[in-house]
Amino acid sequence: MILIYTHKITPRVRYIFKHIFTRVLLIDIDFTTKIEDFVAFNGPKLSYTKVALGKEFFIKSTDLLFQQGVNDFEIQVSKWDNVPCFFYQGNKSTIPFDIFSASFYLITRYEEYLPHIKDIHGRFTANQSIAFLHGFLEQPVIDIWAYKLLDVLKERFPDYNYGAKRKYTFMSTIDIDNAYVYKYKSSIRSIAGGLKDLYKLHVFNVIDRLAVRFNIKKDPFNTFDKILDLKKKYNVRTIFFFLIGDYTSYDTNVSASKRKFKLLIKDMVDYARVGLHPSYYTMKNFTKLKEEKQRLENITNMPIFRSRQHYLRFSLPVTYQKLIDLEIKEDYSMGYASHVGFRASTCTPFYFYDLDFEIQTPLKIFPFALMDTTLNDYMKLTPKQSLGKINDLKNEVKKVNGTFITLFHNESLSDYLRWKGWKRVYESMLKIATHE
Known part of the structure; x- marks a missing residue:
C-alpha cells in the first residue's frame, strides 16, 4: 500500500488517484489528512498538496481537484521526457507536473463541459480538443504518465513489492446500423x-x-457468420450493438418488428455479447432511449446493460445521466467519428465522473481507439494504410498494457459499395490486435 497525504480528500482526489494507482498500476492506496500519521508511516508514501512537508516524495497540486463545478483553465502544454504534459508545477515538485489534475481534466472530458462549437450532429469535435491541438490524440497519455510515475516511485522506494503488471487485452465491438442492405x-x-x-x-x-x-x-451485409467464425478462430471477446430504433433518415436498419431480424439478434446472444445501439435522436430523449432498451430486452429476454450511441452522439453529462437512470452499466461511445485515437486520453476502462454532481457514477466507460468508418470515410485511407494505423494504435496500447478496443460494422466485411476492397481488413485487424 502507498499512503497519500493531502490537505483535503475530495471526491475528485479520491477518483483520479484510485484510477491511476488502482486501475492502471494495480497498487493499493490509502489517504490521510493527518501529518503525524503520514510522518509515522514507514512504507512508500507521497504528499499531494501546495507545499512539501519536508523532503518526501512530493507532487505540488493545482486547485483543480479541490474545486467544484467547471472553470475555464488556460492550458499550456509542454514536455516531460518527450511526453506531452500540462499543469506545470516547477522543480520543487518531485514530478514537475500535476499529473493528477491533468489526468482528471482529460478523463472527465472537462473541456466538453466548456463552451464549444458542435458539428452538424451536435457532437464535440476532435479538432477542438487539447489532445488534437497538441498532437497527442493518438497516445493514451494518462496511462503513459501513470507508468512514468511508477518508474519514479520505484527509484524512490526500490524495496517495495509493486506486484504484477496488468496484461494487454483486446475487445472487438461491432455496430449493426444496417443488418441487411436489401x-x-x-x-x-x-x-x-x-x-x-x-x-x-x-x-x-x-x-x-x-x-x-x-x-x-x-444479402451482402449479412456477414454475421463470418464475424462469429473469426471470433472463434482468434478467441476474441466480441460485442454486437444493435440499432433497433424507429426508421428515420439517420436510422435505417431493418424494422425491429421483423421476425428474421429478431432471430438474428437472438442468435448473436447465443454466441457473443449484445448491447443497445440507441438511435440518432436518443441523445437527449429519455423516453425514446427507454423504449429502445425495453424493445431489445423483449427480444433477447435478458437485461441489457451495454450501450453505444448511434453516430457517437452524446452530450455530457446529460446522455450519460440518462443511461445511468436506465441502469446501463457500460458505455462504449467514447471516441471520435472523424479521428482515431483516445478521446479521454486513456486506454483503460474508467467510471464516468459527473462534474454536475461531483460524484463517481456506476457507469463504466470503455473508450475505443479506432472505427472502420473513420479510416475509410473521414481519413480516406486505403485498407493497407488503415492496417498500418491500426498497428500503430495497438502498439501504443500494448506499451502500457491497456485495453485495445476497436469499432467495426458488419458492412465493412461485405466487400460491397463503399467497402469494396475492405473484405479482409477485419480479419487482418484481429491478427494485429491478438498478436503478442
Whole structure:
C-alpha cells in the first residue's frame, strides 16, 4: 500500500488517484489528512498538496481537484521526457507536473463541459480538443504518465513489492446500423431504393437488390457468420450493438418488428455479447432511449446493460445521466467519428465522473481507439494504410498494457459499395490486435 497525504480528500482526489494507482498500476492506496500519521508511516508514501512537508516524495497540486463545478483553465502544454504534459508545477515538485489534475481534466472530458462549437450532429469535435491541438490524440497519455510515475516511485522506494503488471487485452465491438442492405426491408423502402438506384444509373445495385429479394443471392451485409467464425478462430471477446430504433433518415436498419431480424439478434446472444445501439435522436430523449432498451430486452429476454450511441452522439453529462437512470452499466461511445485515437486520453476502462454532481457514477466507460468508418470515410485511407494505423494504435496500447478496443460494422466485411476492397481488413485487424 502507498499512503497519500493531502490537505483535503475530495471526491475528485479520491477518483483520479484510485484510477491511476488502482486501475492502471494495480497498487493499493490509502489517504490521510493527518501529518503525524503520514510522518509515522514507514512504507512508500507521497504528499499531494501546495507545499512539501519536508523532503518526501512530493507532487505540488493545482486547485483543480479541490474545486467544484467547471472553470475555464488556460492550458499550456509542454514536455516531460518527450511526453506531452500540462499543469506545470516547477522543480520543487518531485514530478514537475500535476499529473493528477491533468489526468482528471482529460478523463472527465472537462473541456466538453466548456463552451464549444458542435458539428452538424451536435457532437464535440476532435479538432477542438487539447489532445488534437497538441498532437497527442493518438497516445493514451494518462496511462503513459501513470507508468512514468511508477518508474519514479520505484527509484524512490526500490524495496517495495509493486506486484504484477496488468496484461494487454483486446475487445472487438461491432455496430449493426444496417443488418441487411436489401433483405427484410419494407416494400416501400425497397421500391424507393430501387428507383433511386435507377435514377443514379446504379444498374448493378438494382440487379443485386432483385437477386437478394428473390433469394438468388445472399444479402451482402449479412456477414454475421463470418464475424462469429473469426471470433472463434482468434478467441476474441466480441460485442454486437444493435440499432433497433424507429426508421428515420439517420436510422435505417431493418424494422425491429421483423421476425428474421429478431432471430438474428437472438442468435448473436447465443454466441457473443449484445448491447443497445440507441438511435440518432436518443441523445437527449429519455423516453425514446427507454423504449429502445425495453424493445431489445423483449427480444433477447435478458437485461441489457451495454450501450453505444448511434453516430457517437452524446452530450455530457446529460446522455450519460440518462443511461445511468436506465441502469446501463457500460458505455462504449467514447471516441471520435472523424479521428482515431483516445478521446479521454486513456486506454483503460474508467467510471464516468459527473462534474454536475461531483460524484463517481456506476457507469463504466470503455473508450475505443479506432472505427472502420473513420479510416475509410473521414481519413480516406486505403485498407493497407488503415492496417498500418491500426498497428500503430495497438502498439501504443500494448506499451502500457491497456485495453485495445476497436469499432467495426458488419458492412465493412461485405466487400460491397463503399467497402469494396475492405473484405479482409477485419480479419487482418484481429491478427494485429491478438498478436503478442
